[in-house]
């Protein structure tokens with residue numbers, strides 16, 4: 001499955017051949033060959049694999065079609081694959097066949113299957129119970145299926161009629177596993193056609209998720225809608241679609257409601273320099289250079305936590321997206337299109353494209369707002385699924401914001417270890433690192449005073465006492481070299497916020 005996910009079918013074919021050696025008529029092998037590998041199969045093999053529906057029935061439903069290769073051969077007209085859901089049941093999810101299954105440029109209204117980005121968003125979503133959820137750009141329905149496990153009602157929107165039809169088909173196909181009444185889908189799900197937030201204007205949701213068509217695509221003079229790959233390209237210039245969704249999300253959020261989405265953002269050339277900084281127009285605070293534009297898209301009254309997972313060069317970006325829709329097959333056309341990508345980025349002075357995860361929350365009076373506006377780069381692998389980690393982090397940031405740090409009794413979480421690095425012959429370590437083995441797997445360089453504070457955090461004394469004691473000891477051994485107790489307490493707050501320390505639980 002992993003190799004197939006990377007679009008290499010050889011390993012899957014070998015596994016199927018081995019299975020068929022023992023059971024030549026194996027039904028599962030036949031269905032995998034049909035719907036995942038998109039191979040042609042004789043009608044008799046399908047009749048045996050689908051004893052109730054039969055090849056005739058599948059033809060009538062439009063799930064399969066006659067294969068052009070030969071008389072009596074049939075092939076899939078869609079991809080249909082199992083997907084493990086939160087509902088503790090396996091789902092069967094239909095989508096369009098990809099370019100590795102049905103060679104050629106994709107149809108422009110191609111409905112994306114469950115891809116890496118879909119799984120990333122599903123795994124990163126904080127699964128707290130919510131009354132009303134919204135899925136913008138539903139595609140084959142994957143985010144909606146997961147939302148149904150913890151939200152009372154889900155509204156799913158898409159610009160594409162074909163995507164909504166696939167979602168509806170999948171909801172009906174999996175009604176039992178998803179806990180839906182197939183005769184009354186509307187009790188739990190609503191499917192709306194329209195662009196971005198247009199279909200839900202004036203409504204409010206507790207949780208919004210979106211894997212939007214964020215791919216930055218060079219615009220062509222006189223292009224028409226039918227030429228675009230709707231699954232990835234919203235038809236706007238640069239990252240305008242993402243920016244507009246990001247700015248407008250607050251208009252459909254209930255107070256305290258959150259958004260989780262995947263996004264790409266353009267980074268101006270100058271902002272890619274190592275020490276480049278920008279300013280957050282709302283708070284005036286300094287943010288990393290790449291975050292200048294995302295910060296400007298975050299309106300007042302909205303908290304943001306943006307995690308940049310990767311930065312792509314303009315060339316790398318063009319190559320990824322030309323390959324994605326098999327546009328690389330015609331060399332001349334592909335080179336022309338590649339040049340258009342580079343011209344497009346150059347016309348706006350773009351030096352790179354940031355890819356990442358976005359969490360937004362509409363602030364409400366009296367509600368916690370400890371996350372604030374955070375723009376952070378985390379490029380290393382993190383523990384999966386990420387959702388529970390993000391949920392705990394938000395909880396912790398809210399708790400730290402309302403805590404009086406000096407009174408907090410803190411301990412070091414089990415996954416946190418310390419590393420010291422020294423040159424041969426050194427008396428003292430040159431670097432002390434604190435490392436998280438779980439969650440976001442952050443690593444943080446500690447000063448001597450911070451290292452002293454962390455090692456004394458066994459829950460016994462409050463942080464204020466520990467900070468004062470550590471500072472007094474440092475002052476006695478090397479006067480004027482250490483931080484003040486207030487400065488060390490500020491570090492302790494940060495260590496708590498990042499999960500290098502945790503609150504001692506009541507009764508612990």
Ligand SMILES: C[S@@+](CC[C@H](N)C(=O)[O-])C[C@H]1O[C@@H](n2cnc3c(N)ncnc32)[C@H](O)[C@@H]1O
Nearest residue numbers: 118137138139158159160195196211213230231
């Ligand atoms: C990348 S796919 C995501 C599909 C699915 N939610 C997932 O996570 O895999 C983006 C979806 O957005 C839809 N879309 C494109 N332009 C849109 C627009 N202007 N408004 C709403 N949806 C749009 C596409 O049809 C497509 O289904």
